Amino acid sequence: MPVLMPALMLALMLMVQTSVQANDMELERWYLGAGFGAAKVESEAEMKTSIQGLLGYTLEQEVLAGWSGSSLAMEVGLQSVSEVGRAGVWFTPLMNLPLSREIDMFGRVGVELGQESTLVAGIGVAHKIERNMAVRLEYVLRQGMGALQFNLIVHPWSRPY
Secondary structure (H helix, E strand, C coil), X not given: CCCHHHHHHHHHHHHHHHHHHCCCCCHHHXXXXXXXXXXXXXXXXXCEEXXXXXXXXXXXXXXXXXXXXXXXXXXXXXXXXXXXXXEEEEEEEEEEEECCCCEEEEEEEEEEEECXXXXXXXXXXXXXXXXXXXXXXXXXXXXXXXXEEEEEEECCCCCCC
């Protein structure tokens, strides 16, 4: 646990530095998320409950030529599977690809720092339920664990999701 706070601070500083370098620190690009899920830990026979919170920043819109609405974001979050004492701070870029006006597909690859530092990879879908709100369903793989996560994403400063 002692590494979690410095790792979170480092990830936040990297996100801020990236956005400042781009000379584009717009408040409406920030978003928050929270959720829960079911995690399968290798060493456990039963599924365990996981919870997470996240902070994200949309770096770029229209990142793929010819794919209107595609975007690249950076996310930092904390996931905990307290039943087995596993927690970690993760930091990933997130590529978002719209499939329709209301449904997006996304993927991520990054790192998680915690008791076991590991690579993180995930893929999922998001459903835009309001102008600045969406729900995500995502499958995330980490060393020794896979989790199906359900998250609520909110753009509190009114940027449409």
